Amino acid sequence: xxxxxxxxxxxxxxxxxxxxxxxxxxxxxxxxxxxxxxxxxxxxxxxxxxxxxxxxxxxxxxxxxxxxxxxxxxxxxxxxxxxxxxxxxxxxxxxxxxxxxxxxxxxxxxxxxxxxxxxxxxxxxxxxxxxxxxxxxxxxxxxxxxxxxxxxxxxxxxxxxxxxxxxxxxxxxxxxxxxxxxxxxxxxxxxxxxxxxxxxxxxxxxxxx
Amino acid sequence: xxxxxxxxxxxxxxxxxxxxxxxxxxxxxxxxxxxxxxxxxxxxxxxxxxxxxxxxxxxxxxxxxxxxxxxxxxxxxxxxxxxxxxxxxxxxxxxxxxxxxxxxxxxxxxxxxxxxxxxxxxxxxxxxxxxxxxxxxxxxxxxxxxxxxxxxxxxxxxxxxxxxxxxxxxxxxxxxxxxxxxxxxxxxxxxxxxxxxxxxxxxxxxxxx
Numbered sequence: 001x002x003x004x005x006x007x008x009x010x011x012x013x014x015x016x017x018x019x020x021x022x023x024x025x026x027x028x029x030x031x032x033x034x035x036x037x038x039x040x041x042x043x044x045x046x047x048x049x050x051x052x053x054x055x056x057x058x059x060x061x062x063x064x065x066x067x068x069x070x071x072x073x074x075x076x077x078x079x080x081x082x083x084x085x086x087x088x089x090x091x092x093x094x095x096x097x098x099x100x101x102x103x104x105x106x107x108x109x110x111x112x113x114x115x116x117x118x119x120x121x122x123x124x125x126x127x128x129x130x131x132x133x134x135x136x137x138x139x140x141x142x143x144x145x146x147x148x149x150x151x152x153x154x155x156x157x158x159x160x161x162x163x164x165x166x167x168x169x170x171x172x173x174x175x176x177x178x179x180x181x182x183x184x185x186x187x188x189x190x191x192x193x194x195x196x197x198x199x200x201x202x203x204x205x206x207x208x209x
Numbered sequence: 210x211x212x213x214x215x216x217x218x219x220x221x222x223x224x225x226x227x228x229x230x231x232x233x234x235x236x237x238x239x240x241x242x243x244x245x246x247x248x249x250x251x252x253x254x255x256x257x258x259x260x261x262x263x264x265x266x267x268x269x270x271x272x273x274x275x276x277x278x279x280x281x282x283x284x285x286x287x288x289x290x291x292x293x294x295x296x297x298x299x300x301x302x303x304x305x306x307x308x309x310x311x312x313x314x315x316x317x318x319x320x321x322x323x324x325x326x327x328x329x330x331x332x333x334x335x336x337x338x339x340x341x342x343x344x345x346x347x348x349x350x351x352x353x354x355x356x357x358x359x360x361x362x363x364x365x366x367x368x369x370x371x372x373x374x375x376x377x378x379x380x381x382x383x384x385x386x387x388x389x390x391x392x393x394x395x396x397x398x399x400x401x402x403x404x405x406x407x408x409x410x411x412x413x414x415x416x417x418x
Contacts, residue, residue, distance in 0.1 A: 035407040042404060046272055053262040063255055066272065070279060150369055157363040164359065164373075195251060198244040 001037040002117040005072045005079070008034065009113060009176060012082035013106035016169055017099055019090040027083030034076035041069045057193070064190045068120070071179045071186075075113065078172040078179075085165045085172075094159045101148065102170040105141045108134065109177040116183035125191045125208055132184035133201050135177050142174040210246040211326040214281045214288065217243065218322060218385060221291035222315040225378055226308055228299040236292030243285035250278040266402070273399045277329070280388045280395075284322065287381040287388075294374045294381075303368045310357065311379040314350045317343065318386040325392035334400050334417055341393035342410050344386050351383040 008027055015024035045062045048054065054062060089095045115131030118124075149163045156163075185197045188208060196204050217236055224233035254271045257263065263271060298304045324340030327333075358372045358379075365372075394406045397417065405413050 032407070039404050039407060042272075046268065049258060049272070050264050050268050055259050059255065059259050063251075063258070063275065066275065067279060070276060146373075150373065153362060153369045153373075154366040157366050160359055160362045160369075164355075164362075164376075167373075195248050198241070198248060 001034065001041060001069060001072050002120070004037065005034055005076050006110065006113055006117060008076055008079035008083075009106075009110050012079040012086065013103070013110065013173070016082060016086040016089065016106070016166075017103045019086075019095055019099055021087060021090045024083050024086035024090060028080055028087060029083075031076050031080035034073055038069045038073040042066060045069075057190070060190050060193060064186045068183055068186050071182045075176050075179045078176050082169045082172045085169050089162060089165050089169075092162045092165075094156075094162050098149075098152065098159070098163060098166050101145055101166055102173055105138060105145060105170055106173045108138050108141065109173040109180070112138065112177050113180040113183075116180045116187070119184060119187045120190075123187065123191050125188050128184040128187035129201075129204055129209055132181045133205065135181045136201065138174055138177040142170055145170045210243065210250060210278060210281050211329070213246065214243055214285050215319065215322055215326060217285055217288035217292075218315075218319050221288040221295065222312070222319065222382075225291060225295040225298065225315070225375075226312045228295075228304055228308060230296060230299045233292050233295035233299060237289055237296060238292075240285050240289035243282055247278045247282040251275060254278075266399070269399050269402060273395045277392055277395050280391045284385050284388045287385050291378045291381045294378050298371060298374050298378075301371045301374075303365075303371050307358075307361065307368070307372060307375050310354055310375055311382055314347060314354060314379055315382045317347050317350065318382040318389070321347065321386050322389040322392075325389045325396070328393060328396045329399075332396065332400050334397055337393040337396035338410070338413055338418055341390045342414065344390045345410070347383055347386040351379055354379045 008030060011023055011027045014020060015027055045066050048062055052058075089099055112131055112134050115134070116128065119128035119131055146167060149167050153160050153163050182197065185204075188194070188196050188204065192208065196207075199207075217239060220232055220236045223229060224236055254275050257271055258268075261267075298308055321340055321343050324343070325337065328337035328340055355376060358376050362369050362372050391406065394413075397403070397405045397413065401417065405416075408416075
């Protein structure tokens with residue numbers, strides 16, 4: 001499920017920045033695969049809880065996986081949203097001028113997602129924290145893209161629609177970063193057994209690095 | 210937790226539409242209470258799974274509650290976001306002209322949330338489906354508010370910042386509606402035992418009403 005979601009995000013970014021209509025349409029219509037995986041992962045986890053009555057770290061793994069599947073599903077939703085917006089943006093007159101604006105932001109969010117998935121695969125708390133620590137940069141980059149698009153909107157009112165759509169894509173990537181941080185926090189929960197979801201990155205670093 | 214989150218949403222809407230700075234600040238700084246409740250609900254559920262090894266409908270209730278707490282926490286995040294935006298909007302020159310735009314949308318989203326929480330309290334599948342069925346109207350209203358703000362942005366480029374912030378508030382209410390639909394779907398899961406999260410409202414109605 002993680003691999004598929006990561007692929008969806010990469011395709012969404014490519015479709016947006018290259019103005020690739022076919023790829024955008026593919027991303028916008030493939031989300032059902034992610035949804036199906038979430039449903040089947042949830043069913044398997046509930047069965048395991050009922051039949052095997054796991055304890056301690058096995059129990060944490062199952063509870064953690066249920067929550068991670070929900071976050072991955074939401075990342076899939078954001079990728080689908082970017083795919084739909086990319087379809088509309090690609091067909092706009094002024095798309096070429098702005099569509100690469102969220103390129104670096106998108107790449108950073110996908111790197112964070114990849115880091116979170118790798119950390120989970122190796123149950124590596126340190127790697128999870130290193131990945132999560134990149135999120136504030138993503139937030140700052142989103143803010144600066146937004147400031148830039150406000151300037152563009154004021155200067156070129158005719159491009160407001162396109163700029164707004166591109167800003168929604170940027171926001172979707174920013175949210176993908178947030179959900180990827182949740183995945184990192186689940187890795188800490190799985191390994192260390194403590195819920196760090198509402199601590200700051202700094203507090204988590206101080207505690208576990 | 211549901212009551213607190215609903216209260217945060219009501220205060221967020223009031224702070225935005227009345228331009229009430231004190232209330233906006235209160236909403237923007239009270240989200241930690243919601244976060245703390247999510248952490249303690251999760252800890253209690255994990256303990257129950259470990260110590261009582263529940264089966265069948267008890268197990269579904271616990272798994273469902275873990276997921277509902279995550280949705281409520283996200284609704285709390287959206288309310289906090291609206292609170293922060295309302296602070297900035299209230300201090301803007303052109304706020305009075307536009308700040309009531311999302312009033313009806315916000316009210317509809319909060320009604321849906323209230324319906325979802327009531328349906329959960331009474332484990333009432335029919336009420337959950339009736340509440341969830343209101344979401345498409347909320348989505349349509351968000352689209353029409355967005356179209357209107359695009360027109361305003363093109364006509365009054367100097368108000369772009371305020372309009373963008375108000376549109377983000379509208380989007381946050383639209384997302385509150387989406388999360389409330391997830392709560393409704395959990396009620397169906399708890400009572401009927403089947404995962405309806407990726408079915409359409411129409412399919413759920415056909416199956417259970």
